[in-house]
Amino acid sequence: MMGLLSWIIFGLIAGALAKWIMPGKNNSGLVITTILGVVGAVVGGWISTFFGMGKVDGFNIGSFVVAIIGALVVLFIYQKIKANS
Template sequence: MGLLAWVLIGVLVAVMMRLLWPARSGMFAIAVVTTTAGALIGGYICAVFNIGTLATLDARALFAAVIGALLFLFLFRKLRVN
């Protein structure tokens, strides 16, 4: 369940960012992939350091997954070359 929850968090963050910060048409798919990767890494870091997992719906792991997703999306948008 934890892996599925991390993926869902990544997709939800991408949808929220799409609503708050509209982008070009092709960017939504990239945002979904980027935020999902960030959520997976954030959740994995919590699991490695035994902070909590999303399988038990721990708030710290949920927060880390959201922060990871937002950080990856922010870094991707800043480092993207036009």
């Protein structure tokens, strides 16, 4: 099981990469980016487990891919909610 600090670092990296990949203006700061990445890792892990492809289980390439895909989904939803408010 990953420790809290590992989840924060993992989330920061995944969130930053998702913001870099996703087109459009992303003016969120470091804290929102980290939260986006951590939530994205959870969402990505849930989606990949649901489809039988694995889960986020540590610092490895597969977990990063799953976390980034989840962060992209969360970022897309976040941008839609932010645009409507």
